[in-house]
Amino acid sequence: MASPSAAANSFPDAAYRVAVVGGTGYAGAEVVRLLLDHPQFEVAVVTSGRSAGIPLHQECPWLNTDLVLSEYAPDTWTGIDAVVLAQEAGFAAEHAAELIPHYRVIDLSADFRLRDPELYRQYYGKSPAPNLGAVYGLPELVDRDEIRNARLVANPGCHVTAALLALMPLVSLDLLTGTPIVDTKTGVSGAGRGRKETEYLFSEIAEDIRPYAVTGHRHIPEIEQMVGRPIRFTPHLIPVTRGLLGTIYAPTKAADFDAIYREFYAGEPFVRVIDGLPQTKAVRGSNRADLAVRYDERTEMLTIMVAIDNLTKGAGGVAVQNLNLMFGLPETAGLSAGGLWP
Amino acid sequence: MASPSAAANSFPDAAYRVAVVGGTGYAGAEVVRLLLDHPQFEVAVVTSGRSAGIPLHQECPWLNTDLVLSEYAPDTWTGIDAVVLAQEAGFAAEHAAELIPHYRVIDLSADFRLRDPELYRQYYGKSPAPNLGAVYGLPELVDRDEIRNARLVANPGCHVTAALLALMPLVSLDLLTGTPIVDTKTGVSGAGRGRKETEYLFSEIAEDIRPYAVTGHRHIPEIEQMVGRPIRFTPHLIPVTRGLLGTIYAPTKAADFDAIYREFYAGEPFVRVIDGLPQTKAVRGSNRADLAVRYDERTEMLTIMVAIDNLTKGAGGVAVQNLNLMFGLPETAGLSAGGLWP
Amino acid sequence: MASPSAAANSFPDAAYRVAVVGGTGYAGAEVVRLLLDHPQFEVAVVTSGRSAGIPLHQECPWLNTDLVLSEYAPDTWTGIDAVVLAQEAGFAAEHAAELIPHYRVIDLSADFRLRDPELYRQYYGKSPAPNLGAVYGLPELVDRDEIRNARLVANPGCHVTAALLALMPLVSLDLLTGTPIVDTKTGVSGAGRGRKETEYLFSEIAEDIRPYAVTGHRHIPEIEQMVGRPIRFTPHLIPVTRGLLGTIYAPTKAADFDAIYREFYAGEPFVRVIDGLPQTKAVRGSNRADLAVRYDERTEMLTIMVAIDNLTKGAGGVAVQNLNLMFGLPETAGLSAGGLWP
């Protein structure tokens, strides 16, 4: 028991109005989906460069709203408190500076994630964004007060969220003895809704398992800047829409890892260290991360497995979690820790 | 904006405590999922004959709760207001009489759906349940006051919900000129979680399309008792987990059917007559039904298409909708009209 | 036991060389797949407007061949006996006349399927192709000698193949008493490999069931020209790649339909009237059609169900079946009647 229904109640005390820039892609629409059922936020503006003027539910038939899509035109906005940017790389780099004087801003792209501008140039092949004091928005692993006070939050990548939740307990205790290997299996929605390459067609993806970006994936420096050492990372494309499973192989000496991980994440509302093995469907549509560890003495390696919904905990959910922190609300407001199954 | 999060708030005014009998099957667990996020109901008891004593989340890893499963033992229950029966056919027939003096009861099985006991005997091959004054729980198509006042509500079947939402506007205006054909396409979760036949294995179902129960399906008399004439009904098993699409071919003279359907469902919070064509994913996890009509003058036939989530609007969601009515709450409390996509 | 492996043997007596025009789409590549394992045909040329110069296996990694794609340039071809056109509508209309003096030609598009040019104009909105004496290539339902002698064969559409296999036994005996309803459920590969609309992305299609082209589908006149009366036809898009299930509701008086259908298709190597119910996976990758009938006395309607692989029996397989006839080979040469399961 807990949440009054979206449809049932209007909260007269609903205080904060949000503009979602790029609301018809998967990540942006996930933010809208969550905010439409949120008690203290109201979706006031949803933009779409391609579909301005069209009702949002025509582009996104799952969203039960009469909102009409508009162009990105912040000078026409009134009464907006927060802006969520869900655009291609480069948009936030160009526009964040004009927004942060007026709004609290969360950016879902990679533009402000890397501390070292050279790494951005190297992995993205473009000029890095200006330094606007962005805070890295992974609440479980950074100082939450920084998020609470930030004007600009850079949402972490979904592979990175899984890898860091798995590795940081070891890093914090300096337990790694070699190169960790991060092997992720991700649903197709991570490729976005605008991808028109043949390879993302249903008929190409269904019944297929494949690796991609075997070396040099852009998420590597984002993981390494927190882990503090090189990692080996390979993602795989799996025929599911939502869900990301990380299997992390960490060389380390024997220890009571189950206790270490449970203590590290004690009190976290959205991280659950479980007895069984994580599976992505248990967290589908949820902001929860399920995590388990198994040690293999024969090879002195810890296997850490973590399951998230790449669009919720890996994108739209953590955005709402960060919004909650930024506006002084309970961190869990409007976010379910339960999944949709089957 | 709307619903305070499950995790964030405890509602001190949460008033009603529910026992879910058979809470680890798909329909029962869907009721639990929805009630765990409901502002005015609390899940107090969840039973499972097979798994009593085990934490519910071990059987259902998607449910974020510490509840422990118990045997069906109503004499040990305290402070329970409502009981939802999500058991095999026959259980409610046997136990409803002992429950209704003490609790408001909703039964998800077919035991109390048919008014004519002979039809039950004929289609189910068993003795019908006693007459306990059960009310048929399809709020959009029955007198809601009957549900509000009922001690026992018989939840409709999922194929039936789709067929009746499609046909009753025509029936109410006496527009049918021949035998309607109901061709449904349903997700596999309708077969339940306990089905251990080989045919429901992933490797059998994936990439397959098949009809079943081509004549004589048990839902036929339940549709016909409201439509008032014979129908032709064939269901098909489709490799999706949730979702039911009904395509109904109704012989009828030309009329402005779009207007007729919009007027018939005006004001209904959970039925949406749309301009486009319904698709099941748009209502996944939602209590909404999407409906559209197209008339073919060449053959004088109206095609009505309706999409629901067989486990939500077709089972657990309508159960909560009925609970809301029975306890004087807003009909939409705790129910989202938005779907989970992609 | 039967077929020497592709890899194992070269047949010195392999006699006929085929050019496949448009060999990287699903239908064209299916023709190539089947011919690469065919004992008497050799794939000599595969064209692709977009990828000329590139090895075919780079575009189609499942094809085990070293062939390099080329432009459509018939004046450069040598020793070609047959041409299979697997292009968009309009290509064959433009080019067939220049090909048929030199080659036996099979066209997989709709250009030459309709006998009445007015219907083509009405349903396709374009000028019909010239009359080149094309023969309709549905071997089980036309005079096979016409196919054997044809210079140009128009391959039937996949929905049409299912509908006609289901209906023609009734039509031939004049048993229909009303309008037949054809409700098809089709895999996504029918939409082709070049479709870049968002709606064919994996993340949009997976876990979804939807109707499309509810009235006015282009296959309607192709069905009606053989059935001889109007039909009601609605296709549905199902999240499988291959496979088409037709459920046909035919008003008719009671008769021994099982015997009627078995007699009608007696001796056909690729049509199997079965005791159980058809399912698409049983014919995946196969040129076989599975068919069953069930009569409902209550509504005086026969339900005919037919399962085919839309890319094999519905496109590439029947093309090879027609090639076999045209070149005097056994009709079944190079075609398996077994499916790939699971």
Place this chain on the structure above:
Amino acid sequence: MASPSAAANSFPDAAYRVAVVGGTGYAGAEVVRLLLDHPQFEVAVVTSGRSAGIPLHQECPWLNTDLVLSEYAPDTWTGIDAVVLAQEAGFAAEHAAELIPHYRVIDLSADFRLRDPELYRQYYGKSPAPNLGAVYGLPELVDRDEIRNARLVANPGCHVTAALLALMPLVSLDLLTGTPIVDTKTGVSGAGRGRKETEYLFSEIAEDIRPYAVTGHRHIPEIEQMVGRPIRFTPHLIPVTRGLLGTIYAPTKAADFDAIYREFYAGEPFVRVIDGLPQTKAVRGSNRADLAVRYDERTEMLTIMVAIDNLTKGAGGVAVQNLNLMFGLPETAGLSAGGLWP
């Protein structure tokens, strides 16, 4: 061009008759599927303990045959040349000794795979099979003459085939500098057709990604007995039916690995070292393995990726490949190196 059709021709010179013991499971039925289209083998007997007396196509509707299933009764067999055992672990251990005096035998289970009986006891918890001189049937990695001369061939496991194809080129050149990590992603058919646990239901598996047997998987000793050092192995269950992708992380110094792998597998008809990245759908239904390597200098690790069809190259296909060797046929007879896509 290559293979005369199964249906088209009877080969009067078809010489060898095969009994498939356990022909309704996925692996056994795959052997039957391949042999039904094989030029030199005839399926003479198919047994099924559960379904003796029933037509095989009733249990396996994809197989186009009139064979009737029988009990396992070798004393009633006549004219049988080879026996393929596709039964649960333990069957071959019990029955192989009585068969090998009379027939060439291939066993698909693990009974005869491990050279060290102690390892069998440790990983399988049962007494090992007697030593009958079984030859390990992985043609690309063992002495083919041993297979040619064997009375009893032990078919390798599917995860093992992928792991060994990936690792043995490094092992043969002694290039490994640390513990290799084998992370496999496998389709659900590997769990078999008889598995009635809830977890293999479509509704549980669809849209889910999960690890299993994270440590201690039974395939570990089978990999290690050939690699000669400990490995770290974790399999994952993916919602596809067929297909296994192995991602192997091998610590090693820089070298021209592409050349090394191409040379190692030069001339192999069923192993293809490719420029792109392997994907399972490209080898669906095929006996081919696709393999690619990528070196990461930052971490001094080689990533080897290999895709096979777990039921073909990983079970039924390699069985036919071994049968070909044992009977002096071309190794590729009756086996396609092309896949079924989409």
